[in-house]
Amino acid sequence: PRRQYHEKVLDHYSRPRNVGTLDKSDTSVGEGLVGAPACGDVMRLHIKVDPDTQVISDVRFKTFGCGSAIASSSYLTELVRGMTLDQAAKVKNTEIAKELCLPPVKLHCSMLAEDAIKSAINNYYTKNPAVKTTNLAGTAAKLETATAA
Numbered sequence: 367p368r369r370q371y372h373e374k375v376l377d378h379y380s381r382p383r384n385v386g387t388l389d390k391s392d393t394s395v396g397e398g399l400v401g402a403p404a405c406g407d408v409m410r411l412h413i414k415v416d417p418d419t420q421v422i423s424d425v426r427f428k429t430f431g432c433g434s435a436i437a438s439s440s441y442l443t444e445l446v447r448g449m450t451l452d453q454a455a456k457v458k459n460t461e462i463a464k465e466l467c468l469p470p471v472k473l474h475c476s477m478l479a480e481d482a483i484k485s486a487i488n489n490y491y492t493k494n495p496a497v498k499t500t501n502l503a504g505t506a507a508k509l510e511t512a513t514a515a
């Protein structure tokens with residue numbers, strides 16, 4: 367049977383926001399590159415961070431995956447732009463799944479987006495260790511755990 371996608375998924379899938387890449391040699395750009403073991407889909411996310419405010423000023427993605435994964439990453443880029451790193455680190459896949467009305471079988475697609483933003487933030491901290499030490503130690507520790515796997 368044909369799988370029915372919610373109209374919000376179709377909207378993001380047919381008009382994905384913020385597709386592309388940023389210059390990852392720039393120290394203010396963090397890169398997240400994650401995969402979904404369940405299906406092999408891959409998501410790459412770049413965030414540009416204002417070094418003074420730690421606000422995400424720009425964000426781009428490229429997703430090689432299903433419609434729900436593309437929609438999840440497109441929505442994620444809209445969600446995290448303008449957030450601080452601490453705020454963005456708290457974004458949950460359930461929030462994305464709810465917005466896009468993803469069915470249970472597609473929950474892992476939104477998990478890919480949560481993994482991608484955590485991975486990108488962690489990469490930014492790796493490139494800017496001084497920022498990390500001034501941030502809340504708890505957030506940093508959580509990020510380590512989330513991206514250790």
Ligand code: FES
Binds near residue numbers: 405407431434474478
């Ligand atoms: Fe795996 Fe959507 S089916 S990311």
